Amino acid sequence: MNYWLLKTEPEVYSWADFEKDRQVVWDGVRNYQARNFMKEMSVGDKVLIYHSGKERSIKGIGELVKAHYPDPTTDDARWISVDLRPVEVFLTPISLEAVKEEKSLGGLLLLKQKRLSVMPLTEEEFKYICLMGENK
DNA sequence: GCCAACGTTGGC
């Protein structure tokens, strides 16, 4: 199983929308590096959902329910979508500030490549962030 | 609102 972090602007699509919808088509990615990571996703992979912009925090955990297929929002065959469902909301959203303060999370591409919207996480990073989110 | 980072585009 692999682990990922996905960014979204909450004004466009938020964690609340995700919980309400129960399942979402993650479309609109128009960046090759992000697209290539999406191609590596398989059913059952876990994803963390991050709100960019004003909130700047990791909101919760989702799961891949459908691997990549052509993005329905474009005819351009280069771009793909995946389907996700929400699994668990974090009691405490993890702020970007908190991520920066954790030395063990210093390798996150979230910090290194601020414009990348889809990125892999190691199992250790994923589990560590989950513990932080559960406020234990 | 500003601007750094960086991806994309297009002229040469």
Added chain:
DNA sequence: GCCAACGTTGGC
């Protein structure tokens, strides 16, 4: 293929 110009993202 290079690179300047331009556009976008996203933190501050």
